[in-house]
Amino acid sequence: MAVLLLGPLLRYVDEISATVWVETDRPCEVHVRCENGAGGAERTWQVGGHHYALVPVAGLTPGSETPYRVLLDGGQVWPLPDSRFPDSTIHTPAAPGDDPADQHLRVAFGSCRWAAPPADSHDPVGPDALDTLAATLAADPARQRPDVLLLLGDQVYADQTSDATAQLLAARRDTSEPPWKQVADYEEYTHLYAESWLDPEVRWLLSTVPSCLIFDDHDVIDDWNTSAAWQTRMRATSWWRERLLGGLMSYWVYQHLGNLSPAELEKDELYARVRALPDGTDLVREFAAAADADPGCARWSYRRDFGRVRLVMIDTRATRVLDEGRRAMLDPAEAEWLREQILADHGAYDHLLIGSSLPWLLPNLIHDAEGWNAALCAGARGARWARRSESLRQRADLEHWAAFPESFAALTDLLVEAGSGDAAPATVCVLSGDVHHAYVAEPHWHDGSEPAGRVLQLTCSPVHNSIPATMRAGFRFGWSRLGRRLGHALARHARLDRPSIGWRRTGGPWFGNQLMTLTLNGRAARLRLDQAQDGKSGKDGKSGKDGKDGKDGKSGQSGKSGGVRLVCAWDEVLTGRQERDG
Template sequence: MLYPELPLVLAGPILRHTAPEVVTVWVALQKACTVELRIYHTQAIDDCLFTGKRATVALGESLHVVAVTAQTTLQPDQLYAYDLCFKFEQGECSLQEGLTSDRFPDVNLSYFDHGKPTFLLPPTQIEDLKILHGSCRKPHGHGIDALPILDSLLETTAAEIRDRPHQLFLTGDQIYGDDVSARLLETATLLGDSLLGWQEKLPLKSTFMTASELKPQERGEIATRQAGFTGGLGDKRQKVENHLFSLGEYYATYLLSWSQIGWAILKPTEPHLERFVHTLWQVRRALANIPTYMIFDDHDVTDDWNLNQAWCLRVLGRSLGRRVVQNALLAYAVFQGWGNTPERFEVEQSGARLLDAAQTWSASQGSDRAALQEIAKLVGMPPQDPKTGLPKFIQDGDVNILDRHPDALTWNFIIRSQCHEILVLDTRTWRGYPLDHEQVSQKIAPPRLIAPAALVQQLSLLQDSKHLTTFLVAPTNLFGLQVIDWIHHWQLRKKKVFSTDVGDAWNVNTDALAQLLTHLFKLRDSIVVLSGDIHYSSTIRLSYQRADSAPGVLMQLTSSAMKNEELITRIIHTRLKHWLLPEPKRKWFGWDHPPHMIERSKPIDSPDWKCELEWIPRRAAEHTDLSLDRFPVRAGLFHFNLFKFWTWKWIQDGREIVGVNNLALVSFTRDDSSLEVIHTLYWFSSWRPLEIVKSRFARSTL
């Protein structure tokens, strides 16, 4: 073992794709073994119902990962448990033995005396469904991490079939590859190199360097000039001073975000980071006890990832930029993507070939060029033009998209139960860019977040099962604050698109948004969108009307950030927002051929469709009985405590926005023929430190 004082299990188990016919559990270990997954009914906890086995993948000498699946026949409204057994060439050990060590003698991932993690399948009726979602979790971000609230919710409802949440969706920025604290980078570099057992040689201009040679607080110039990353442009160089570069650093950052174990090698010394680590045991227990699905946004790779054509040409035409993006995508595939779609990682599938290539490249200590090229192909890296070194594009209708090998993994997916379906979109790797990229204005133009053919392909998964309630996970918002729209268009005119992510919201490119809405409402009359990205939470209702069909409704439920609140989001969280800049009702008129929409307050002659958007006000904050593991509240935890009035509940109880760290719960109630969506945001009050409160948004949709 690399660290004998640490347990066998470095992170996990994390419960991933779970359905009546399959259960998948992900885990990261220090040693290679075969992992056996065992499924139980809690009413007969000693009788194993189903098993599944899979050998770990050697990502490094001391990093072995697996997502093991058991084939099952499970039923809704039943509480199930699972266990793991680790089998070596000589002997085996239980999950509890693998979780503990001299350094960590007490690790408990269960809410019950039997000691096993548990879970529920989604119910048969939509009124009983409970889904959690959240995004944007930066370890050293301001405020208290909201993801541990999930542990409190599960602890209080663990045995309650009607109250316990069924699924968790993490809708982007599960890690931050760009904006990293110095201490986390130092720990990730040391841990990553140690786990791999070798040091990756990163391609800089005219030389190679290892991650350990690129010190914290000294990476800004390299990240910006040699990798081409845009997160540090302008006066934001500090945002990339600690950018992750190596594959080992990306691997380690996942471990450090999901488990307290890796932090034993270097204790955190920054207050915000220290508080983050203090409650990681609750995050770990929660993720072991609820089926969890994940999709990337930009920070899982780097800020502005594939934002526009200028970014692609700038970054993917440089050796270091390409390597870092490829490292991030490989880490995403193993740590996030595998558990979403385990069938894509079965024998002879592209995912299995990727895992083989990752093992080969690591075993060669980074010297096997064929394995490196295979990784690039399978994670979807675009080939380079041999003359210019720039990434290749191919045409898709009236836009260009990044070229990729046909065997490359796809990241979008759909899951279904007896009462709902959730389509998770990939809005990062299938973007459509203007055909004429010689002009600067075209290079920085807002893209289609999904190119036309790719959009049809991703939405085609909704063709069946119209009786189900439909959810759409869109990591970047369809609609946002009107003032942000103004800022984006102003920044676009000034050609300063990277400073405010101009192009990452659907409604900046109205042609793409029109195509999305048209296709969605041809397939479904009502849609619930789960979104994140923007560091505030809200609920928006869009009514849609065509002359030739029934009216439609789209509810956009946004939850952001779990840990990354900022000064501006704290301000719009308060009553000042709706006093000074209330969100008005907004109207658009649209056409089908070609897809297009314009915003107008007065009617327009002969549109094919029209829609109206309104912001749903949140109700007054309510006390909850939830609590977190307590830690000392240090000076500076709450920015505005010097101004006592600012912490008053009356000031903090804004009507439109939850702008502090939060986690969201989606539930439903039915009244006669009307189905009401309830969006409940859990957050920490400022008037009573560490008190968890909730704000509710409710509106009929069906």
């Protein structure tokens, strides 16, 4: 009998359809059957000796919740026998024609999740926020779940493996040779995903809450595509090509396909060809190689509309232009696609969410330091400064939006355009991670003009990782008045133009393992930050601003290990200016 190795992951859900992703141990027929009669079936396809299916589920009812089962060749494999978790369900949104004021959406998001160790092992980075959320929901089935989970990068860490993974790699090859204890190829990537997604609580959560995913650097390697010099150095190594191909191939299989709707899947030529072959490995490998050579061969960015909420997820890694003199976060085709998706049917959405793994607005000093460094790398102060600045860029991870000044300005202008006019959305929120702390930042326009919608940077990281005390101090200093003055001095040294906006931190910084949740009701919005805490030791996170107690003390008790809970560190109403002024 076929065995379910990984999944099910509930990926796409709309009013009448869904997709469910699984990995099995052999070729088989995968059925998803719902209690209300909806369902779907799909034959597995093969990549790299592994077997997968992404099952389209049809016949769902708008505004309903129905439990589902997974069967392989007719035998039930999910729910697991004697499962201690509630039923996995598919919860569909209300039909689009319903009153917009009655439409509700809860969006939980975060990034940077290093795989949690087994429950009986010491966790060096503190309790996992995603695991704690799952345990909290499982212990209280009546508690309201997120409608969608956005994981904004670093779902796996190819360059920072656990002790268990390092042992597995050592059994396959000599880890004293490059790439050492980092993953080397597709097969090793499959182990990373299994390690991350087989955690019992997380496995259940991903089976019942739809997810939207995008990669960041650690899904491939730290500081992926920092600069042309970085890329040249990596391509000269003996191991980089196989690592990159394994990363892109596994991302396509494990993350990207589930981001697509059933209609988009039907139009995807590569997906159709892979499903039609006994083994699609060569096709996916050729695709990954082409995507690396020419970013125009692949589009990892995507758009999802949830009623009157629009989500646009941006690939901020693979489509960069790295040549000095024309550096850009997005190549021209990707930038135009982004503009089209944001502005299409302007007025058709009440909230615009931009998923960018890298924050648009950083601590002020860090933003100016990245702009200063970019200008010096481009030769603003001569060749010697350029050489030293390139070295600094790679060592200090200076490669966010601020390190691509023209792209930063273009995104700023686009957000203003999206948030302006009589049909402006109530909020325009950039959702980000990467920087291993959480904060809320709000821009202001130097010329006094402001868009009608409220524009915010919402950053939440990590879900499960850590940050050295020195970096915590550095981030706090970056937000300080003295830090801003130092940043202005760097900008003057590099002869940088003054940006059209300034910004201030209105929440945070918060450190610890955490998740943010946006609750959107009609044109109203509310933001909450929850941190995972070990109640016995107080380990990590320290819950409120700069490590003080949580704002309101609300918490949810986890059922996984005694004392681990979610503690609310921030809870704020976010509304468009139209509503506040009214």
